[in-house]
Amino acid sequence: MPNSSRSLQTQPTERFPTLTLHPNREKSVRNRHPWIFSGAIAHWPQELEDGGLATVSAANGERLGYAYVNRRCSIAARMVAFGDTDPYTAIRQNLTHAVAFRRKHFDPAQTNAVRLVNGEGDMLPGLIVDQYADVLVMQISTLGMERLKPFVLETLVELTQPRAIYEKSDIAARYEEGLTDFAGLIYGRDFGPLVVTEYGLRFHVDIKHGQKTGLFLDQREMRALVERLCTGRRVLNGFAYTGGFSLYAHRGRAQRVVSVDSSGSALKLAQSNHALNGFSVTDDDFVEADMFTYLRRLEAAAFDFIILDPPALARKREDVLRAGRAYKDLNRLAIAKVAPGGLVLTSSCSHFVDEKLFGQIVFQAACEAGRQVRIIHRHRQAFDHPVNVFHPEGSYLKSLLLSVD
Secondary structure (H helix, E strand, O other): OOOOOOOOOOOOOOOOOEEEEOOOOOHHHHOOOOEEEHHHEEEOOOOOOOOOEEEEEOOOOOEEEEEEEOOOOOEEEEEEEEOOOOHHHHHHHHHHHHHHHHHHHOOOOOOOEEEEEEHHHHOOOOEEEEEEOOEEEEEEOOHHHHHHHHHHHHHHHHHHOOOEEEEEEOOOHHHHOOOOOEEEEEEEOOOOOEEEEEOOEEEEEOOOOOOOOOOOHHHHHHHHHHHHHOOOOEEEEEOOOOOHHHHHHHHOOOOEEEEEEOOHHHHHHHHHHHHHOOOOOOHHHEEEOOHHHHHHHOOOOOOOEEEEOOOOOOOOHHHHHHHHHHHHHHHHHHHHHOOOOEEEEEEEOOOOOOHHHHHHHHHHHHHHHOOOEEEEEEOOOOOOOOOOOOOHHHOOOEEEEEEEO
16 A cells, blocks of 8 residues: 555644635635635735645634645635545545445446546545546646645545556646646556446557546446437447447447547557447448548538537637637538438537537537527536536536437
8 A cells, every 4th residue: 555644544633724815705615615716815824835735714713624725826725625624534535425426326347437536526626536447547637636645545545445546647737736747657556458348338448548547438428328319320420539439329220330530549449449349340430530621521411410529629718719610610510411300419528618608609500500400418417427516617518419400
């Protein structure tokens, strides 16, 4: 077991420096929102280091809870405990509850690739943990959680007894926090290629070199929805990556499935996933191409079901205008080209493109395509990606299922 600078039996009597808020700026914390912006802070204790834990106090001296801090960020403090609960006790409790919740809702014989910890959704800001069979993948985005890593690691090992834990912290948010990218084995023995199960389908997972932590777990429920809707349809899976939607379409008895992605290596993994599940495919079913270009050249009505699941096109707020134009172009092409009576499943994982804006973009795309379009389904959130009701900002993935006449 990894060494930790903290015992799991941390005593709640430990004293932390006190961070004091301006008068009338404590409402969001009272409402259990985990973020505190720099403008709300009246007093920084001199001894408090960036990344350290602090008691959070209202202007009248009332203790509101505990947070880790970073002066260099606009979100200067993130709550890890509310009220009088010791921060280490709260972190341990939240990790325990997160693991127990997944065990309750997922049968590992059917699905053994799940998100164990979903950041603020599990009241653990700055921490993502995904489980692939007996290997955990950890992603840390904040300096405060980086400082807490030894304690978190020790607790995760105790709760899950994994074969290995691999850290894949390579996201842009780390730069604002003063952190550099890190990827490597942090617990256990090295591992080779993994095969996991999702609703009975099998997937090769490349944790070390694949996108995100290896598999897009957040689209699991939408993949299952596709399976129920594609019988007899000609399906185009755009931005196919390793073929998740394509596998479900095949199991749903689609007439044909074409997977398009700009990454040749991803498509090779998609082909191996089809072979792994015994689906008969040809090389023509996998197309290495830019999806925008592919749609522009596509013959109208060639497909009855088009799936669009692009990577985030707006990675920062300044990208929203450019991303909006790209999303509109992409959806306009798909709506214009899908066969009459066909379906378009369109998604955005861009945090800065919210649900309202995404709906407006799809509306504009439908207007320009000149087709009759109806929304028949919205994104179904998987149980392992909970959104904290006190932190609606945690909802980032949007999907609309469109019927096009």
